Amino acid sequence: MKDSEFVQRTQKIYDRVFDAFDEIDPDLAEADESSDNVRITFANGVVFVLNRQRPLHQVWLATKKNGYHFNLDEGQDAWICDKTGKELFSLLAEEISGQLGKPFKV
Numbered sequence: 001m002k003d004s005e006f007v008q009r010t011q012k013i014y015d016r017v018f019d020a021f022d023e024i025d026p027d028l029a030e031a032d033e034s035s036d037n038v039r040i041t042f043a044n045g046v047v048f049v050l051n052r053q054r055p056l057h058q059v060w061l062a063t064k065k066n067g068y069h070f071n072l073d074e075g076q077d078a079w080i081c082d083k084t085g086k087e088l089f090s091l092l093a094e095e096i097s098g099q100l101g102k103p104f105k106v
Contacts, residue, residue: 001057001072009072010052010059013079013088014038017050020106028100042099050092059088063095 001009017038021031029042040048049062059070059079070079070088079088086094089106096104 003054003057006054006057007052013050013059016089017092017106020104024100024104029096040096044099046099048095048099061088061092061095064099 014033017031017040018033021029021040024030027043029040031038031040033039036054037049037051040050042048046064048064049060051060052058053060053069056069057072061068061070068081068083068091070081072078073080076087080086081088081091084091093104093106096106
């Protein structure tokens with residue numbers, strides 16, 4: 001994959017995350033983009049970071065307890081965690097739901 005395609009694909013991830021946070025009260029959590037990162041800040045001060053790893057063409061997610069690396073599975077057209085085998089949006093929704101204490105869908 002070319003770098004430009006990687007950036008386009010990952011921007012779609014970021015856009016989807018921002019769209020999901022449109023439904024969340026900003027007093028509970030907010031998502032902000034900074035350079036190649038999306039920072040998700042929760043009311044309790046916990047911060048998750050989703051970022052592009054351009055040289056590796058991976059997407060990384062850092063949560064309060066874990067770090068995850070996602071590779072594009074072109075056959076599934078999905079970003080899959082190399083540690084858990086879970087799809088990015090599924091894992092992200094699970095982690096955010098745990099912090100919010102209520103269901104969250106990306």
